[in-house]
Amino acid sequence: MTVAPTTLNPAQMKAVHHLRGPCLVLAGAGSGKTRVIVHKIARLLQAGTEPSRIAAITFTNKAAAEMRERAKALVGPRAARELVVSTFHALGVRMLREDGQRIGLKPNFSILDADDLLGVIRDAGGCADNALARRWQWTISLWKNQGLDVDAAERAASSDDERVAARVMRRVQERLAAYQAVDFDDLIGLPLALLQRDEEARVRWQQRFAHVLIDEVQDTNAVQYELLRALVGNGPDATPFTAVGDDDQSIYGWRGATIDNLRRLPQDYPALELIPLEQNYRSTGHILRAANAVIAQNPKLYEKKLWSEFGDGEPVRVIECDSEEHEAERAVARIQALRAQAGVKLADFAILYRANHQARAFEQKLRAAQIPYKVSGGTSFFDRTEIRDLCAWLRLLVNEDDDPAFLRAATTPRRGIGHQTLATLGEFAARSRTSLFEALFSPSLPALLRGRAIEALHEFGREVNELQHRAGHVRGGEDVRALLMQWLAGIGYEQHLYDGEDREKLAAARWSNVLDFVDWIARRCGGEITQEGGTFVSEPQTLLQVAQTISVIISLAERGDEQDVVTLSTLHAAKGLEWPHVMLAGVNEGLLPFGSGDEPITPERLQEERRLMYVGITRARRTLVVSTLRRRKRGREMVAGVPSRFIAEMKLDAAAPKEDARERLRRLRAELAARASSSSEPVPSPSA
DNA sequence: CATACATGAATTTTT
């Protein structure tokens, strides 16, 4: 049996069947790229490739989960389970857990998330100013994303601010090494260093995969690209790979992604097969024409023009609003009007904007109208204080030298270990070049601290050790749940929540989050195969094993997903999603394209802003409203709002070509066919 | 001097 031909168009087919060499699939918005990836996986299995030798790399856990889910539907659960579907970072963790020792990393290293890292940076830079520390963090991350180490960063620093940042970076890296901790950027950089420095490891990893698929290549940064190259190798023996991406949707340049990678790909791999996917299965003609017109203003890396067999649909509407409040009211009115139609749900609507604070007015008006909504990119479940508290404990179990985790766990809930005690302990640890945890049991410590403080520290150390011991042995969902509940009771965490919050309802909500979290971990220990990417194993696990991957497998345990609510989202967070009815809000100069007004925007930034507009337009399936503000707050006073230049670029005035009778017939037939093929998709069974 | 409250400003975000 072959991969069902009726479900793929010729270009998709070509991409799916190109197995031997490298290929680059230029997937326009809504052109079915995930379908191509998944079908290609099926095709590879059918050709006899072991599922465990196929790697599909994505950027987000969500994308990885979706991909595994869709693969499961096509190739069955058994093969899907063995596939390596993971984020760049999760793959990096995997490599480092296996081979980290080869570059001087303990196998139980900790992974610091952005918040912990900020703490380390603040500390290393000796400053209490959060904003400054955050700028350092940003600068350091950009350097790391460009593949610069501390020495290179020092050389690259071109201003006083940057020179300070480079000094801070050096101290941060020293501390991370002492903590046996890595940050998210290191999860890419260190595996790359491993492959570059260690011939044996390189060969082993290069032989590991028979085919590598990379989603959203336009979002890769320099280091990720190098990691990819190191993984697939060079020359005629290179592992075949399938890179999928769209230069027109590259919107993460500001965090180090470089479109240069797309440019280099054909040079680095001369055999590269270029396959553009231009047929769009999402939007109506009016919407697509607007999108094409806008993006046509950008210089093109690869020529590509979206088309669809759907009809023109409704024209794109531009509305002018007096203020943000007015804009929100009109959005509400539109939602209410359309909702009156049969079959239109709240989940069919999205309001997209450039910057988070723009959500405010919409939230207010939606609440007033009693329309439920969700704000994407709002604080995730795992960012909540209570969850982060518990994660600190888990990290400490994995790696007792993780000092940031130590500090958090030792002080929440309060247990008689105060500032002064920790400062003394910290000084002592720094002098003797050990971690805080190690310092805690030193025989010379009691000379420095009062008896009560010492006792509290030792008690804490004993607690950690005991939990550590049990976490390594208790296996499986129910037993782990019991262990966790016992531990929470032991440290009095529920009480701690009620103490710290005078509104009882809020404390109760937090405790309920904690219970959900316990549930979540227990399920993972039970070996339930998960939706999240990054989880590879399916037999029952110990708490310790699960804790080891905690900061990477953490993803949105979103329950709001299936609920019927309106979506509010930034344009960035909307990429990859689609809705029948979309409103782009605040499409004004200064906002989109973003700019301060004082300094002129560089061509590169403008192009990225334009791609952002393009991404926004192409999220819409059936109707699109573009809204612009007549007046806009700027500092204290209201200033006149200037409609974004992108509105003119949509060329909405140009009359849509009239649809003649023959065209209409063709469209209806196509719509019917599309409906038929999306409802029942033949499933090929790989003969592996 | 420290705490409490109000006011104002705000790129974009994942791991």
Next chain:
DNA sequence: TTCATGTATG
């Protein structure tokens, strides 16, 4: 929404 700064009060 959050975060930081400023004012007023104890």
